[in-house]
Amino acid sequence: MRLSDLVGKEIVNITSGARLGTVGDSDLVIDEFTGEIDAIILPARNGVVGFWTDRQPLLIPWDSIVKIGAEVVIVELDDTYPGYTRRFPF
Numbered sequence: 001m002r003l004s005d006l007v008g009k010e011i012v013n014i015t016s017g018a019r020l021g022t023v024g025d026s027d028l029v030i031d032e033f034t035g036e037i038d039a040i041i042l043p044a045r046n047g048v049v050g051f052w053t054d055r056q057p058l059l060i061p062w063d064s065i066v067k068i069g070a071e072v073v074i075v076e077l078d079d080t081y082p083g084y085t086r087r088f089p090f
Contacts, residue, residue, distance in 0.1 A: 003028070010072045011042065011060070020058065023073060029059075037062050 011020040021042040029039040
């Protein structure tokens with residue numbers, strides 16, 4: 001799979017059903033020695049009308065990816081994952 005195949009896919013958390021963002025809006029952490037993807041970094045989302053701008057980016061480990069489909073990337077993050085509850089407090 002190429003990076004261009006991932007661009008535009010929605011990232012959805014299987015435990016909550018929440019849409020986390022798209023791969024096109026994110027960055028990748030790549031191991032410089034092996035060339036493997038270590039994680040996806042989703043930028044901090046602003047809340048309604050630009051509130052909650054102090055949010056931290058969400059780092060999704062590559063091992064948390066359950067399935068890459070035609071239109072979505074399904075990940076498994078629970079409420080105990082660091083940074084997840086800070087970003088999505090619902």
